[in-house]
Each structure stands twice: as C-alpha cells, then as structure tokens.
Amino acid sequence: MKVLVVDDDALSRKMLEKIISTLAEVTSVDSGVSAVLTFSQALEKSTPFDVITLDITMPGLDGMGALQEIRKIEKTKNLSKDKQTKIIMVTAHSEKHMVLSCIKMGCDDYIAKPFDKDIVLNKFKGFAAAKSSEKSGSDVEQKVQQIVRRFKEGKISLPVLPRIVQDVQAIIKEPHSTMDHLAQVIEKDALISMKLIATANSPVYRGAEKIQSISTAVQRLGYKETQSIVSAIANKGLYIAKHKQFGKLMEKLWYHSLASAYGGRAIAQKSGYGDVEKAFFMGLVHDIGKALIIKALDEITPTNKEVDETELIAILQDVHTRFGAVLLKHWGFADEFSQVALLHEGQDISDKTPKEILMINLASNLARRIGYSLFDMEIDLASITSARFLRLNPGLLSTITENVKQQLSEARDTFQDF
Numbered sequence: 001m002k003v004l005v006v007d008d009d010a011l012s013r014k015m016l017e018k019i020i021s022t023l024a025e026v027t028s029v030d031s032g033v034s035a036v037l038t039f040s041q042a043l044e045k046s047t048p049f050d051v052i053t054l055d056i057t058m059p060g061l062d063g064m065g066a067l068q069e070i071r072k073i074e075k076t077k078n079l080s081k082d083k084q085t086k087i088i089m090v091t092a093h094s095e096k097h098m099v100l101s102c103i104k105m106g107c108d109d110y111i112a113k114p115f116d117k118d119i120v121l122n123k124f125k126g127f128a129a130a131k132s133s134e135k136s137g138s139d140v141e142q143k144v145q146q147i148v149r150r151f152k153e154g155k156i157s158l159p160v161l162p163r164i165v166q167d168v169q170a171i172i173k174e175p176h177s178t179m180d181h182l183a184q185v186i187e188k189d190a191l192i193s194m195k196l197i198a199t200a201n202s203p204v205y206r207g208a209e210k211i212q213s214i215s216t217a218v219q220r221l222g223y224k225e226t227q228s229i230v231s232a233i234a235n236k237g238l239y240i241a242k243h244k245q246f247g248k249l250m251e252k253l254w255y256h257s258l259a260s261a262y263g264g265r266a267i268a269q270k271s272g273y274g275d276v277e278k279a280f281f282m283g284l285v286h287d288i289g290k291a292l293i294i295k296a297l298d299e300i301t302p303t304n305k306e307v308d309e310t311e312l313i314a315i316l317q318d319v320h321t322r323f324g325a326v327l328l329k330h331w332g333f334a335d336e337f338s339q340v341a342l343l344h345e346g347q348d349i350s351d352k353t354p355k356e357i358l359m360i361n362l363a364s365n366l367a368r369r370i371g372y373s374l375f376d377m378e379i380d381l382a383s384i385t386s387a388r389f390l391r392l393n394p395g396l397l398s399t400i401t402e403n404v405k406q407q408l409s410e411a412r413d414t415f416q417d418f
C-alpha cells in the first residue's frame with residue numbers, strides 16, 4: 001500500500017510516518033501544492049497512492065483546496081469511485097466543524113490531532129485489508145485462476161472424447177464406408193444405440209413402423225443425420241456436473257452448443273460455404289472450453305456452495321476460448337477446429353477470417369438471439385460483421401433463425417431424457 005502524508009508541520013509528519021510505516025510505503029510532503037504535484041506524477045506513472053492524509057490548515061493551498069484539486073484530476077481521468085485514492089483529512093480539535101464540508105468535497109475519512117496511535121493504525125489496517133482483498137479477487141475468480149494455472153502446468157485431467165464420436169468420424173472420412181459400417185460401429189455402444197433408436201422413433205422422424213434395429217434407424221435418419229445425432233448424444237455426456245448450480249449452467253451451455261450446431265449447419269447450407277456436417281460439429285464443440293472449466297470448478301467446489309453466477313459467466317467468457325482450443329487439439333481434431341474454439345467470439349474478424357470461424361461466430365450469436373445462451377442479449381444478426389462477410393441478407397438470416405428455432409424445439413423433446 002502506498003500512502004502520501006501531507007502536513008506543513010514537520011513533527012506531525014514524522015509522527016504519522018512512524019505510525020503508518022509498519023503497514024505502508026510512505027512518502028511525505030509539506031504543502032498542498034506539492035501534494036497535488038506528487039499525486040499526479042504517481043498517477044501518470046500508473047503507481048497511484050492508495051491513501052493520502054491531508055492536513056486541513058496549511059499555508060498556500062490548504063487541505064481542502066488540495067482535496068478539490070485531486071478529485072478534479074481524477075474526474076478528468078474518468079476514474080471510477082473504487083479506483084480513486086482514499087483521502088483522509090487531518091484536523092486539529094478546533095477544525096472539526098470543517099469535516100462535513102470536506103466529506104461533501106469527496107474525502108473518505110478524517111483523523112484528529114493529536115494522533116491516537118491505535119485509532120490511526122486501525123484505520124490504515126482497514127484500508128490495507130480492503131486493498132489486499134481487491135487484489136486477491138473474489139472466490140470464483142480465485143478458483144478459476146487456480147484452474148488456469150493448473151491447466152497451463154498440464155495438471156488438469158482433460159476429459160476423453162467419447163470413443164464412439166471418434167469412430168463415427170473415422171467412418172465418415174473413409175470414402176468406401178457404407179451405412180452398414182456405420183451401424184456396426186454404433187451397435188458397439190449400447191447406450192448410444194438405445195438413444196439413437198429412440199430418436200429415430202421420435203415424432204420428428206417417425207415413419208410408418210416402429211424401428212427396433214440400428215441399421216433401420218440409420219436408414220431412416222440418413223448417413224449424415226446419424227453422425228450428427230450420435231455426436232450430439234455422445235457430447236452431452238461431457239456437460240454433466242454434480243453441483244446443482246453448475247449442472248444447470250451445463251444444461252444451458254449444452255443447448256447453446258446444440259443451437260450453434262444447428263445454426264452452423266443451416267448457415268453453411270444457405271451461404272454455400274464449407275462442409276455442412278463439419279459446420280454442425282464445429283458448432284457443437286466451439287464452447288467446449290466453458291464445459292471444461294465448469295467441470296474443473298465442479299470438482300473443487302463443495303456441492304452445497306453457490307458461486308456468484310454473473311461473475312462466473314463473465315470470467316468464463318474471458319478465458320474459455322484458449323481452453324477449448326487446447327482441448328480440441330488434445331483430442332486430435334484438425335487445426336481448424338482449434339481455430340474456431342479460439343476465435344469464434346469474433347475478436348479480430350476481417351474479410352480474411354476463415355469462413356468456418358465466421359459461420360460459428362454467427363451461429364453462436366444466433367443461438368443467443370433465440371434464447372439459448374448463458375446470458376441474455378438483444379442481438380440484431382444482420383448488423384453482425386460475420387453475417388456481412390458471409391453475404392447473408394436479413395431475409396435469409398430470418399429464415400435460418402426460424403429453421404433453427406424449429407429444430408431446437410424438436411430437439412428438446414428428443415434430447416430431454418438423455
């Protein structure tokens with residue numbers, strides 16, 4: 001903590017310095033003018049004083065005058081209240097009536113002369129404690145920082161990409177693969193098989209007869225659609241938390257991902273850029289970094305403890321992109337997937353940005369627009385830069401939006417119990 005002591009009386013200065021020096025780094029000056037100058041120089045160097053004690057009565061610019069000047073400077077710098085220097089007026093007994101005017105001018109506290117060592121010490125201890133809690137951050141911030149640190153050191157165990165997703169991806173890449181191959185791979189996973197059959201029998205896909213085998217399910221759903229559904233179901237397993245509050249966030253995040261997947265697919269279709277199923281999969285995994293952080297938080301937070309959710313969401317927003325990029329790389333996805341995870345928030349978008357990043361940026365905004373998001377936001381999709389670079393006009397955008405809305409409400413029924 002940095003403190004500036006301002007007093008024209010050398011003895012008072014020395015006494016204050018002595019008391020405070022156990023808690024802070026102290027500078028002292030003997031006039032109002034020097035006080036303002038020293039204050040603004042420190043501010044310019046970005047090493048501002050945390051506290052200034054101002055003697056009220058000084059020749060030339062007095063304490064009140066210095067207080068006004070300092071607050072004026074802070075105002076021109078647009079410093080918020082919590083960034084302003086704490087100012088303590090130092091008053092002789094006869095000046096107590098002036099304290100009220102000083103408070104109106106923006107001082108924070110006062111101390112009386114002659115100094116009572118304990119009172120002064122306690123006040124400064126209070127300032128020091130406030131400063132250190134500000135520095136060390138809130139509970140959730142500390143936890144995320146801990147996770148970020150462990151992540152950088154490679155100490156966070158990364159979740160495993162479900163085997164079935166890898167296998168299905170491999171089959172799709174294989175040029176001579178058939179629907180039977182696909183069915184054989186899916187059959188190896190009993191849980192996914194069950195869910196896929198349930199999906200094929202859901203109102204959205206239901207045909208004349210009830211399906212009971214994977215091969216007929218794959219036929220009814222089609223090759224690509226099967227891949228999308230299997231990926232979606234398998235991915236959902238990554239969005240689970242023990243903690244009730246995190247469980248709810250994961251659920252929202254999962255729907256945000258699914259909406260972004262449908263959005264990515266619809267945008268790829270309508271814009272004519274890129275591989276439609278790849279866009280679906282990119283949408284599905286673009287925010288996987290958030291799931292990874294929530295999962296790590298879930299492990300270190302007692303189940304009965306709630307965290308500040310608004311703050312958590314803001315912090316996630318800040319750090320998730322790097323986490324996602326690293327996880328996707330670890331899973332062996334092509335670089336373009338990591339790039340999507342890293343850049344989908346639309347930071348540096350230009351006409352040179354790869355189309356899939358533009359598509360997923362737009363898709364995740366579309367998901368927000370229709371209410372599938374961790375936070376509410378009014379968004380005009382047509383005004384988003386990525387929509388412009390993809391040459392999607394407002395009419396096309398609203399068609400896509402309606403499509404995705406429809407698909408999501410159907411998907412909610414399909415995926416509800418998974």
Ligand SMILES: [Fe+2]
Nearest residue numbers: 286287344345
């Ligand atoms: Fe994101």
